Amino acid sequence: MMADRAKVSRLLKTARGQLDGILKMVEEDRYCIDISQQLMATEALLNRVNREVLSAHLRGCVQQAVTAEDREEKVEELVAALDKILK
Amino acid sequence: MMADRAKVSRLLKTARGQLDGILKMVEEDRYCIDISQQLMATEALLNRVNREVLSAHLRGCVQQAVTAEDREEKVEELVAALDKILK
Amino acid sequence: MMADRAKVSRLLKTARGQLDGILKMVEEDRYCIDISQQLMATEALLNRVNREVLSAHLRGCVQQAVTAEDREEKVEELVAALDKILK
Amino acid sequence: MMADRAKVSRLLKTARGQLDGILKMVEEDRYCIDISQQLMATEALLNRVNREVLSAHLRGCVQQAVTAEDREEKVEELVAALDKILK
Numbered sequence A, B, C, D: 001m002m003a004d005r006a007k008v009s010r011l012l013k014t015a016r017g018q019l020d021g022i023l024k025m026v027e028e029d030r031y032c033i034d035i036s037q038q039l040m041a042t043e044a045l046l047n048r049v050n051r052e053v054l055s056a057h058l059r060g061c062v063q064q065a066v067t068a069e070d071r072e073e074k075v076e077e078l079v080a081a082l083d084k085i086l087k
Helices: A005-027 A032-062 A068-085 B005-027 B032-062 B068-085 C005-027 C032-062 C068-085 D005-027 D032-062 D068-085
Strands: none
Touching (some): A005 B005, A032 A068, A032 D068, A068 B032, B068 C032, C005 C032, C032 C068, C032 D032, C032 D068, D005 D032
């Protein structure tokens, strides 16, 4: 992975802490709307991590794809990723 | 919360397991594109949980909002939730 | 429709004007990234219209669902809409 | 633009036809939920066009970025596009 590993790990641990919090909210039978908001906050955080990972990938692996074959492989991976992101 | 608590807890625990897996992938310096795909899979799962929670809320709390005041409160909460979902 | 009809029409006409602009960009063989940005701007505008329409629906039709049967019908429509929005 | 121009134009014209249909629904005061569904269908179509445009960009412009300078420029454009897509 090309992204800043310490930063990505830290964000993922925050997301895991949020998930633990949501599980507790569910067990304590908290209000649906509050649980929904926390779920969306965690999704937004994972989305931010994904942005970090993909930006670093572009700036690292794609930038360094010197041969046409290398670039073709990276491009096809990005097309597949985009198909999922923009589904 | 009006949703099936056992089901929601089970899905959230699956998401937490996936997050632990992603943290391990980051520590093992796995390929960016593979990490990105796992992140999107976990986001999709949390999105599914959110759907469960909000559907149950609609079928429970909103359905049971007998007075106009009750309905107004529920409606304003849903408008605020929609603003976040459709941002 | 419960939303402000003049406002919704005006936003939709703006979106149609943007689409005409994008069609022209395609015919003039403009740069992909610029076309992509305009497409996303139009999607964001339609998303805003959808928010207007659904908020007004909640504040109008759902608020006025006095009988349990009425509410059940509205609730099931909203559950179906949410399933599409959160897919 | 690297994408198939005839295909992209055809899809955009379909989207414009859908928008005209939605404007007519608004003028005819049709049901909010039906208008919302049509809005989401048009957004999904524009999203598909965006996917076409960006995939063709990757397979065209990025694939042909032979020099490091070229690649850097393309990569920074893609990072900016991703930031919007994953916002």
